[in-house]
Amino acid sequence: MTRILAIESSCDETAAAVIEDETRVLSSVVASQFSVHGKFGGVVPELASREHLRAVVPVVREALELAGLRFGDLDAVAATSGPGLAGSLLVGLTYAKAIAFATGMPLIAVNHIEGHIHAVILEACQRGNPVVFPALALIVSGGHTHLFEARAEGSYRLLGKTRDDAAGEAFDKAAKLLGFGYPGGPVIDRIAPYGDPRAVRFTIAHMKGNKLDFSFSGLKTAVVRWVESHDMAEEIEIRKRLLREKPAPSLKEWLEVTPQRTRDLVASFQYTIVEELLRHAAGAVERVDDVRSLIISGGVACNSGLRAAATQASVGLPVFFPTAALSTDNAVMIAAAAFPKFRRGEFAPFTAAAEPNLALA
Ligand code: KG4
Numbered sequence: 001m002t003r004i005l006a007i008e009s010s011c012d013e014t015a016a017a018v019i020e021d022e023t024r025v026l027s028s029v030v031a032s033q034f035s036v037h038g039k040f041g042g043v044v045p046e047l048a049s050r051e052h053l054r055a056v057v058p059v060v061r062e063a064l065e066l067a068g069l070r071f072g073d074l075d076a077v078a079a080t081s082g083p084g085l086a087g088s089l090l091v092g093l094t095y096a097k098a099i100a101f102a103t104g105m106p107l108i109a110v111n112h113i114e115g116h117i118h119a120v121i122l123e124a125c126q127r128g129n130p131v132v133f134p135a136l137a138l139i140v141s142g143g144h145t146h147l148f149e150a151r152a153e154g155s156y157r158l159l160g161k162t163r164d165d166a167a168g169e170a171f172d173k174a175a176k177l178l179g180f181g182y183p184g185g186p187v188i189d190r191i192a193p194y195g196d197p198r199a200v201r202f203t204i205a206h207m208k209g210n211k212l213d214f215s216f217s218g219l220k221t222a223v224v225r226w227v228e229s230h231d232m233a234e235e236i237e238i239r240k241r242l243l244r245e246k247p248a249p250s251l252k253e254w255l256e257v258t259p260q261r262t263r264d265l266v267a268s269f270q271y272t273i274v275e276e277l278l279r280h281a282a283g284a285v286e287r288v289d290d291v292r293s294l295i296i297s298g299g300v301a302c303n304s305g306l307r308a309a310a311t312q313a314s315v316g317l318p319v320f321f322p323t324a325a326l327s328t329d330n331a332v333m334i335a336a337a338a339f340p341k342f343r344r345g346e347f348a349p350f351t352a353a354a355e356p357n358l359a360l361a
């Protein structure tokens with residue numbers, strides 16, 4: 001029996017989880033910092049590291065308690081070593097090193113993006129319907145928009161990535177601009193079904209060079225222009241006031257302060273991003289020989305518009321999404337990605353550094 005404790009602290013979630021024998025999740029704890037960063041409309045790196053420092057020890061303790069285990073019952077400790085915010089990564093990685101040092105357990109350094117991929121591999125195994133390789137992996141989150149070819153588990157080739165904003169960042173920036181607060185993806189997702197996705201025609205310029213690269217900054221500028229030309233200051237102020245009075249408004253409350261034309265804008269914005277993501281996935285399907293599945297993971301994989309549009313019928317491949325709980329940052333995915341490394345004896349030295357720009361391929 002092998003048990004791995006994993007710690008994730010790359011952005012604004014402090015998380016810990018214990019997995020036994022590759023797929024049995026014994027515990028998963030996620031402490032989110034939404035309430036700290038919400039009022040700033042985005043993650044403030046200094047505040048994030050401070051919150052991780054506050055949370056990491058209790059979160060790990062809770063993960064062990066829920067699993068009914070002590071450090072001595074574990075075989076390895078894993079932590080995200082990058083990519084992410086330097087100060088945030090450092091907290092989780094350093095605590096993992098301290099645990100490894102104190103207990104004599106091996107330390108495993110995990111790439112956060114590989115974690116998002118393993119969230120999907122893990123859940124597909126649990127369902128008895130494993131991901132078949134070669135696969136494409138589209139990782140869409142607040143920090144990343146990457147498209148990989150995975151020939152086999154652990155073997156990646158980068159096909160394309162964003163040249164500017166990540167898909168989740170585009171959701172967050174548009175939501176902030178429109179007065180919907182942070183994080184923006186979930187609110188936009190809830191409002192989009194109440195608007196007409198074809199009401200506002202956004203065009204995304206096709207990339208020069210690598211056609212599988214993404215760019216979302218032009219879309220953000222288009223939303224800014226639309227807002228400026230539609231005299232929206234008052235309704236945006238009303239939404240900001242609602243958020244000040246109530247940190248998590250209900251859908252009904254959001255709809256009351258969102259006129260039809262804004263619902264249409266939101267729906268069109270989401271539709272454009274989903275189309276763009278799927279256009280790239282389709283381009284990759286053409287480019288990669290004998291590809292058998294498409295993995296979509298990361299926070300934006302929660303998006304119901306994306307989930308509805310990315311089907312075997314539309315993509316031509318079985319599509320694998322994580323459940324909502326494993327779409328956004330968590331430590332189960334880090335533990336899952338650590339297992340193959342444990343099997344290969346791929347351990348990290350105590351000198352292992354936090355690498356904010358760590359690449360997967
Ligand atoms: O994976 P994640 O938790 O953190 C990063 O690694 O970045 O992703 C967070 C991102 C945020 O930008 C958030 O707005 C977006 O995922 N997100 C969504 C949805 N839920 C979260 N975007 C679109 N629709 C959603 N339902």
Ligand code: ZN
Pocket residue numbers: 112116141142298299328329
């Ligand atoms: Zn992430």
